Amino acid sequence: MIPPRRGDLDCVASERTSAVRAEEEVESMAPGSLIVVGTGIRTVGQLTTEAIAWMRIADRLLYLVSDPIAADLIMKLNPEGAESLQGFYAEGKHRQQTYDEMVEHILGRVREGHITCVACYGHPGVFATPTHEAIRRAKAEGISARMLPGISAEDCLFADLGIDPGVHGCQSYEATDFLINRRQVDPTSSVILWQIGALGNATFQREGYDLSALPLLVDRLCTIYPTDHTVCLYEAAILYGCEPVVVRLPIRDLTRADLNPVTTVYIPPARRPTPDLSLYNRLLALAPDFVRADSSNRHQAPPLVGTGSD
Amino acid sequence: MASAELRAFLSGLAADPERLGVFIRDPDAVLAASDLDEDDKVAVLSGDPAALQARLHDSEITPFPSILQFAIMLIVQFRPAFPQAFSQAFSQAFSQTFSQTFSQTFSQTFSQAFSQAFAQAFAQAFAQASGQVLPSASSDVNADIGDAGAPADHPEDGT
Numbered sequence: 468m469i470p471p472r473r474g475d476l477d478c479v480a481s482e483r484t485s486a487v488r489a490e491e492e493v494e495s496m497a498p499g500s501l502i503v504v505g506t507g508i509r510t511v512g513q514l515t516t517e518a519i520a521w522m523r524i525a526d527r528l529l530y531l532v533s534d535p536i537a538a539d540l541i542m543k544l545n546p547e548g549a550e551s552l553q554g555f556y557a558e559g560k561h562r563q564q565t566y567d568e569m570v571e572h573i574l575g576r577v578r579e580g581h582i583t584c585v586a587c588y589g590h591p592g593v594f595a596t597p598t599h600e601a602i603r604r605a606k607a608e609g610i611s612a613r614m615l616p617g618i619s620a621e622d623c624l625f626a627d628l629g630i631d632p633g634v635h636g637c638q639s640y641e642a643t644d645f646l647i648n649r650r651q652v653d654p655t656s657s658v659i660l661w662q663i664g665a666l667g668n669a670t671f672q673r674e675g676y677d678l679s680a681l682p683l684l685v686d687r688l689c690t691i692y693p694t695d696h697t698v699c700l701y702e703a704a705i706l707y708g709c710e711p712v713v714v715r716l717p718i719r720d721l722t723r724a725d726l727n728p729v730t731t732v733y734i735p736p737a738r739r740p741t742p743d744l745s746l747y748n749r750l751l752a753l754a755p756d757f758v759r760a761d762s763s764n765r766h767q768a769p770p771l772v773g774t775g776s777d
Numbered sequence: 778m779a780s781a782e783l784r785a786f787l788s789g790l791a792a793d794p795e796r797l798g799v800f801i802r803d804p805d806a807v808l809a810a811s812d813l814d815e816d817d818k819v820a821v822l823s824g825d826p827a828a829l830q831a832r833l834h835d836s837e838i839t840p841f842p843s844i845l846q847f848a849i850m851l852i853v854q855f856r857p858a859f860p861q862a863f864s865q866a867f868s869q870a871f872s873q874t875f876s877q878t879f880s881q882t883f884s885q886t887f888s889q890a891f892s893q894a895f896a897q898a899f900a901q902a903f904a905q906a907s908g909q910v911l912p913s914a915s916s917d918v919n920a921d922i923g924d925a926g927a928p929a930d931h932p933e934d935g936t
Contacts, residue, residue, distance in 0.1 A: 512797060
């Protein structure tokens, strides 16, 4: 069945509201606009109704998605306007060049006067260079451009590993960036390193990446954490009904781990923070309500997770 | 053989929350009512990513990259700070070296030229002024000034 397009939005009640709102926004937009949406990490269940609505009503629907289910859905939602951006990739081609060409292509469609929707897997603005650049340049040209949030791999990680970034804080780095730019981490907070399976690679490789630089990263981590500190390798589930990949191992064993480009490393806090008692007392004096919140002891002794054999 | 019907079935769930809700509540019933073949139904219920991928990716139906290949497509472009760090280090080193060299050369040249010119002018003036009174003194004065104003022999003085 080919789903209806603009003007015939009668699929689902909840979707209808978003679609009507999107339609109204379209009416108020000048010709040629850009909307960037995410399809989630797992298409079944993580697509927002507003993203579906925009994909359906767009004149051009450019997409870069992580699974054939999303691609199938996009082709159904907008059979006339759907166009994959996959062709911009080539073996050994520098990613920056690919992204530049993508951005130019996207803006080309917008400049032609089309309502252009770009759909990317996950959150379209998280670890996604060309989408941000396309929006930035569109706005610089006076073109209406906007991004809608989607469900990112980090969102999946928080849910699957049961981590609340508000408890210990959370630092998040791209692995190569962490290594070469001397990023400083706080071992009392959670740390997430992305794309460890593509460490030190700046080109597209269809069959995976050379990881001979991995020991450099492990050496660096071992200067910050005890070598037996337990970390977690994580891969979000992409397909419905499947479980995420979660592997716990000591930090020193990372070089022997089975990594792929979508593997993420979650590093739990290694020690407790040192409270500033002076500030703590000043806070108590100024904010009596804090006493009640503090009665849970959360601010004084946050639980440690992931240390030792955890 | 993989199934285009399986892709259609799952993408149908993705676009329709009501249908997805029915599937979550009773997957067996929804699958039984679908037109999926038995292998697809088994794959859907297996929870096995490899089995599902095998059913979803069939080059005979459509040349579709594997999920992993897709997943690495939008990989973020890391931004090494090397160019910035390099230019900072270079400009620092350059300015330091330049200022050192310049000050060395300048002071050396200046003091040499100045002392030479000064000595010559002073000697000339002194000789002119005092020549008639102390005709034999000019050579001594010249010699004294020449020794004192010889930074070229002691380049470290100018630094």
